[in-house]
Amino acid sequence: MKLLIIQQINGIDIIAKIDNAHGMIDPEASKAAAKKHLCKTATSIEIDRIKSQLGVYAKQMIQAMRNAKIAKYDAERRSFSDEYKTRELQFKELQKDLHPLAVTIKSEFQDLIRKHAIYFIPPPGNELIEDTEADAIQIKLTAAISNGLLLGRDLKPLCDHRGERYFVKSSGKWKMQEITKIGIEPVKGSINESDLTDDNKTEISEQAEADRIAGLKPADKLAEKDRAISGIADAGNAMRGRLEIQGDKDALKKSQAWFQTESAKVEEKYK
């Protein structure tokens, strides 16, 4: 199983990523499930057989020891003693077979836990899915990402132009489209803000300024125009002073001409 991480954007479920489900495996429930299958494995059956035989040898050793203690004759005692040694040797030899099996069964148990894993209930926004489904989704997710797209939970690609502004000129006027939601495509024929030419920018800026002025109340418009002309007069005054210091005899004439030109632009702008 894999974990599908879902993120909700603008009310739409988006596949954020596919993760492993390691943390979602319930260890205790999975161990209990795996144990039921473990006892049926050949390794487990062999371990049980060896343990059973070891028990037989152990009992035979104990019995031989008891017999030796109560034996009346030396020959009889030696016989039981020899049997004790034989059983002890058999016990130790057979016990050696357990060690590699213990290593094997540990590995088999781990495999069984993976195979029969029982999963916790994942938190909201997380879905457990089969590996095959995850692989299929991953292919679509990778393709979507490489194309700069998102992938919806319905496995349909979605564009994401959030935070982008597009401009399109229609009937001689620029219109701006600011995209704030996923799945919204830019208007056909529009230009991304970053692709605007300097001429485009100038036109848009002038249009925005004209729109702003047109929206002003008459009194505000007049006051703003007066401030602009006053500012130009101050700038012309500074220009005149600079030219006079530089020894220009036509300082006043030049600065007045500049003032006339610039103030005419302002008059035109606010008419």
Place this chain on the structure above:
Amino acid sequence: MIDLLAAFVNTDGNPMPDTHAINVSAPGAGDGTEFVAAMVNDIWGRAQALLDYAGLTEDGVQDDASRVYPDISQNIEALWKGLGVGPGVGTIYWKNDTPAVWGDRVLLLQGQEIAIATYPYLFDAVYCGDAANPTAPAFYATNGAGVRTLPGGGATHFILPDCRGLSLKNIGDATVNGRAKVGPILLGEAQEDQGQEHYHTRLTSNDFWGGKAGGAGYAGGAVFFSGADLSTGASVTDGVHGAPRTDDNFRDSTLGTNFGITY
């Protein structure tokens, strides 16, 4: 513990840590490792020292594997308490697979809804309490379908915190350089990233002196810029700290791992 070579006559003679007991060579031979009080006392002493270290006293019940929740083996309880391990203690888990496969009594903290009956020691250790259950960000009890439910009202599960993608921070506030730092209040409470409050300096027309077309030659206060002209530019490197690293969220430099909780 006692010196095994000194305390026993019959051993395999190997020094610590390889000293082993030996069987008799034959029935009645008397050359097997002695079963003496010193041996028993060393084992008893170990168990008693562990309980004492953990501040426990004997409960009069024999320790064995059949003792289960809530009547756990005192030696296991002593290990938990004495060493500060066991249910409800955090762990940084680096193993590259599920703790279930490794056989570790660890759950990765990923917001799971887990069964109280399967993890009773953990529930006892971390449950937020009945009063907090309706609002706690984590460690609250549910009905197994995500609905908050009190243990006395039929709760069967509880919720672990989801640490994925988050750093851990001590709950509570701090003061550093005389300034308050507000931390999470509750166990398992997630705090979203944020920058500190700040102002930006206001641009004046002088800042645009010699700037865009139409600005050159204008004295301060003489230049008019539309709102669009006053936007700030893109962030650029200061020449020392590399290109500005920006993405969806603030973050410090980190290293990936898994946070888990022992049960």
